[in-house]
Amino acid sequence: MKKQFIIALCAILTAGILFQMQNKAMYGLILMLVFLLYSLVANRKKQHIVYVWPILPVLAYIIVRHSQWFEYIGSERLWFAVFIYAAWALAGYFIGFFASKWKIIRKNYSLVVFTIIVFALSILSGAVNFLFQFFAVGGIYFIAPFIVYHYISHKEHMAWIIAVPFLLVYSLTAWISESTSVYCYPITVIPFVSIGLYYLTRLIKKRTIVIVIASAYMLFLIYGWCAGMKSYINWIIVQRSDITDSLVEFRFYNHNGQAVEPSDLKDKIVVLDFWNSSCGVCFQTFPEFDKFYAAYRNRDDIAIYSVNLPIIGRDTEEKLTQTINKLTEKYTFPILQADSSDYFKRFKMTGVPHLLVLDKKGEVVYNGNVEFSGNVAYNIHSIVEKALKDAE
Numbered sequence: 001m002k003k004q005f006i007i008a009l010c011a012i013l014t015a016g017i018l019f020q021m022q023n024k025a026m027y028g029l030i031l032m033l034v035f036l037l038y039s040l041v042a043n044r045k046k047q048h049i050v051y052v053w054p055i056l057p058v059l060a061y062i063i064v065r066h067s068q069w070f071e072y073i074g075s076e077r078l079w080f081a082v083f084i085y086a087a088w089a090l091a092g093y094f095i096g097f098f099a100s101k102w103k104i105i106r107k108n109y110s111l112v113v114f115t116i117i118v119f120a121l122s123i124l125s126g127a128v129n130f131l132f133q134f135f136a137v138g139g140i141y142f143i144a145p146f147i148v149y150h151y152i153s154h155k156e157h158m159a160w161i162i163a164v165p166f167l168l169v170y171s172l173t174a175w176i177s178e179s180t181s182v183y184c185y186p187i188t189v190i191p192f193v194s195i196g197l198y199y200l201t202r203l204i205k206k207r208t209i210v211i212v213i214a215s216a217y218m219l220f221l222i223y224g225w226c227a228g229m230k231s232y233i234n235w236i237i238v239q240r241s242d243i244t245d246s247l248v249e250f251r252f253y254n255h256n257g258q259a260v261e262p263s264d265l266k267d268k269i270v271v272l273d274f275w276n277s278s279c280g281v282c283f284q285t286f287p288e289f290d291k292f293y294a295a296y297r298n299r300d301d302i303a304i305y306s307v308n309l310p311i312i313g314r315d316t317e318e319k320l321t322q323t324i325n326k327l328t329e330k331y332t333f334p335i336l337q338a339d340s341s342d343y344f345k346r347f348k349m350t351g352v353p354h355l356l357v358l359d360k361k362g363e364v365v366y367n368g369n370v371e372f373s374g375n376v377a378y379n380i381h382s383i384v385e386k387a388l389k390d391a392e
Contacts, residue, residue, distance in 0.1 A: 004042050008054040011038035015058045015089075018124070019065060026127055031058075031085055032092035033120040039096025040105075040113060047097060055089045110152050111161065118144050119165040130233065134187050135225035137166070142194035142217060159198055163191045183233050186224070231377035238368040238378060241348040247362050250343065252307055252336035255324065260305070260336055262362050269387045270358040271304040271380075273370060274349065276311050277323055282353045286331055288372040292380055293333035301360070301391070302384070307336045309343060309352065357383055360391050
């Protein structure tokens with residue numbers, strides 16, 4: 001009983017810590033995996049429904065965290081969230097409870113537990129971002145087969161067994177769904193690459209060659225994390241926001257209330273960096289954008305602006321004025337204001353910060369993400385330099 005109590009406390013602590021992750025939509029799946037593991041471990045020798053009690057303190061903690069110390073207790077949104085999380089947790093526990101009775105599970109207990117841990121780590125890595133998940137998933141499914149082979153089972157096909165949950169849940173979901181899942185496509189195929197390389201190393205007898213292959217693959221995963229995935233995501237955003245070779249019309253206003261239109265910027269390359277007051281990432285990019293502006297501020301053939309897109313119903317004129325005044329005191333780039341949020345749809349933006357670059361004819365040459373790193377495709381410096389070169 002003491003052992004089960006310790007295991008239960010570990011499950012509670014793990015669930016509580018993981019609740020701090022930003023992506024709450026993913027937390028339900030993680031919660032299910034936590035209690036699936038807990039149930040398998042707690043019920044390995046003798047099954048007891050009463051071991052389900054650790055779910056209760058976890059739900060109590062979720063209520064406190066969701067309600068901000070009971071400020072919203074009684075709201076439908078709070079109780080709906082608790083109901084969903086409870087359903088995930090109970091599903092995980094009872095799946096583990098009944099699975100622990102199967103002979104095939106008992107016979108391959110270590111493999112099952114390890115597979116769930118690997119799957120949980122793969123999913124959890126996505127709570128950081130797509131970039132890190134590419135590196136993490138690739139590394140996990142390259143290293144995991146070696147661990148299985150040396151410590152759990154010498155059967156060669158086990159490498160695919162541990163990848164099945166990820167391929168069925170994550171990869172299949174990404175390919176049949178729409179929206180932002182397109183950003184996950186490289187992550188959905190990287191386990192196949194990792195396991196394929198694992199089998200390749202099994203065929204090679206020379207350890208030196210295996211080390212070279214493993215090192216090269218890890219460098220590839222690091223590149224994907226640091227630059228490759230960013231380039232891929234930027235490319236996707238550019239394709240989705242394709243309005244290149246099109247003339248655009250706009251009317252923004254400076255701090256004096258004067259209008260700025262395309263007709264005022266003839267024979268100039270125009271760079272517009274869009275943001276809003278609720279975008280934390282936008283404020284984080286302002287220092288880099290200020291350095292970019294400083295590099296071109298003395299040129300007469302380029303106009304660079306930071307453009308605020310108001311959030312209807314949230315941004316008051318007074319609030320925006322205060323925010324822009326603070327930015328003006330801190331940075332040197334000029335700031336314009338849009339009088340409507342319609343530009344978001346008009347320019348096919350998928351979010352902010354967003355970059356729009358026009359050539360000297362007023363045609364769009366770039367419409368997509370804002371990226372300052374020179375190692376990433378579609379970075380702001382290369383886009384502007386290309387526009388300047390094409391204008392010569």
